[in-house]
Amino acid sequence: MSKDSDPRQQIKAAINRLQPLPEAEWEAFAAQMTLKRYPKGAFLVKEGQVENHIYFLNSGATRHYFIRDGKEFTVDFQFAGDFVTAYYSLITREPSAVYITVLEEAEAWSIPFSALQYFYDRSKYSERIGRLIAEGEYVKRLRKEMSLLSLTAEERYTALMARNPALVARLSVKHLSSYLGIQPESLSRIRRQFGKS
Amino acid sequence: MSKDSDPRQQIKAAINRLQPLPEAEWEAFAAQMTLKRYPKGAFLVKEGQVENHIYFLNSGATRHYFIRDGKEFTVDFQFAGDFVTAYYSLITREPSAVYITVLEEAEAWSIPFSALQYFYDRSKYSERIGRLIAEGEYVKRLRKEMSLLSLTAEERYTALMARNPALVARLSVKHLSSYLGIQPESLSRIRRQFGKS
DNA sequence: CGCCGAGTTGAACTGAATCAAGAAACGTGG
């Protein structure tokens, strides 16, 4: 197997970007990972389950959402190179309020929570990686909160377009609108104004 | 000085609740803290500044807010026993988008970012404390995001009343409404319905 | 006292939701 096609290469690079790991530690960690395939429509977590894994996406896409009064609200999307987990549940050990579902067939490393705890307890580097991931997640949530607090529907859409046009291009109106806190009809109207780019 | 009136007691307890520190490490950390007083109306950070401190409130209250189009939007409030910092700026080292202002005269420990880095690099325990704080901040942001995404103004108010009535009682209509993403007039009307409790 | 910011109330307005219906895209099985 050539080095380039090693499926571990991608997650190793992602981790080293946060905090380089000594080779032995990386190997010990890698031994705990399992490579899995999830078809479109599969669930990584469902509401009510306690999250016991963290995933790393080699390919594909996933969506975090929750249901209130029968309606879906999307929290976030993940793509190749992202870590994926019902973070709230993983941290608090409470049942998850969110579903994680596969939007595009995904290849992902699955790492059990118990392995995470094991490395947190033994490795300063792991602890730092955990901190950096948590900080990154915080930043994403704060950005979105500020957007929801202070912007109109149209402004939220145009801000997302400016920040991440690839995201907008890749997702359906339905999913995008539920992420922005807008009804699909309204998003459709907003897009019309801009020559739907 | 009796043990109870030692102003370090409160922050020590808060830290030990997250992760007990060996005594020597605690003392080294405590040596980096400075006790300060901030009058009502003072700013801990202003928009545009890079955050270089983390604070711990012994008493008083602070408010995080940002300004968009001349209007204030409140992100969160902190009270005695809370850590306070422009976390986004502290993490990213970018200029802060938020102001932190003192709502009620505050006594706070001020800890420089450089000390934080120093301990992060040397102590596994510090790294864990940092992780746990980041995780806690994430949880708060996610909760608020979900509330803004899926609830009406009235529902957001009643949910906050249910979760944290003390908060609602302590704050002005003006600040509370800017936290909930509602105009003060609308919050006033909402409260009237419930016999303003 | 008298001002001034905060809170309340009313009336009119509006951004976005809802309801409804048709068009386009999708995927599944024959």
Added chain:
DNA sequence: CCACGTTTCTTGATTCAGTTCAACTCGGCG
């Protein structure tokens, strides 16, 4: 590979939650 059913997207008409604008009250503080 096409036909059919299902879901998604768009568009229009209507409604409504919440904003905006404006006036008045209240309580604290100089």
